[in-house]
Amino acid sequence: MGVFDNVDKFDIDSMTPEEHRERQAYVTSKCKCKGCPTYVEGDADIGYCFPLIGTSANIKWEKECICESCDIWKEYALGHTHYCTRCSEVCQVMKTQTNDAP
Ligand code: SF4
Numbered sequence: 543m544g545v546f547d548n549v550d551k552f553d554i555d556s557m558t559p560e561e562h563r564e565r566q567a568y569v570t571s572k573c574k575c576k577g578c579p580t581y582v583e584g585d586a587d588i589g590y591c592f593p594l595i596g597t598s599a600n601i602k603w604e605k606e607c608i609c610e611s612c613d614i615w616k617e618y619a620l621g622h623t624h625y626c627t628r629c630s631e632v633c634q635v636m637k638t639q640t641n642d643a644p
Pocket residue numbers: 569570572573574575588589590591592608609610612613614615620625
């Protein structure tokens with residue numbers, strides 16, 4: 543097994559641009575961030591766990607993260623939290639695995 547296996551939880555690599563748009567819309571439609579104590583009103587995009595959405599421009603302070611209670615977190619077997627400030631799932635996995643790599 544390679545160091546970076548199991549990184550692409552959303553299967554982005556095999557998607558067409560249209561499929562990518564549809565998957566992003568699905569993720570943001572299910573996203574619970576707007577009900578989270580950390581969330582700050584005014585962010586244009588949520589679904590921060592999804593690649594390419596990016597971190598929040600408005601959230602500066604981490605409080606509780608409710609991602610682990612989100613259907614998307616469970617459906618895609620995500621493993622991180624605080625995507626709004628720390629970057630997407632794939633980004634955090636890459637950082638962790640790069641730090642752990644021999
Ligand atoms: S896991 Fe977190 S960032 Fe991703 S859709 Fe759910 S609440 Fe939003």
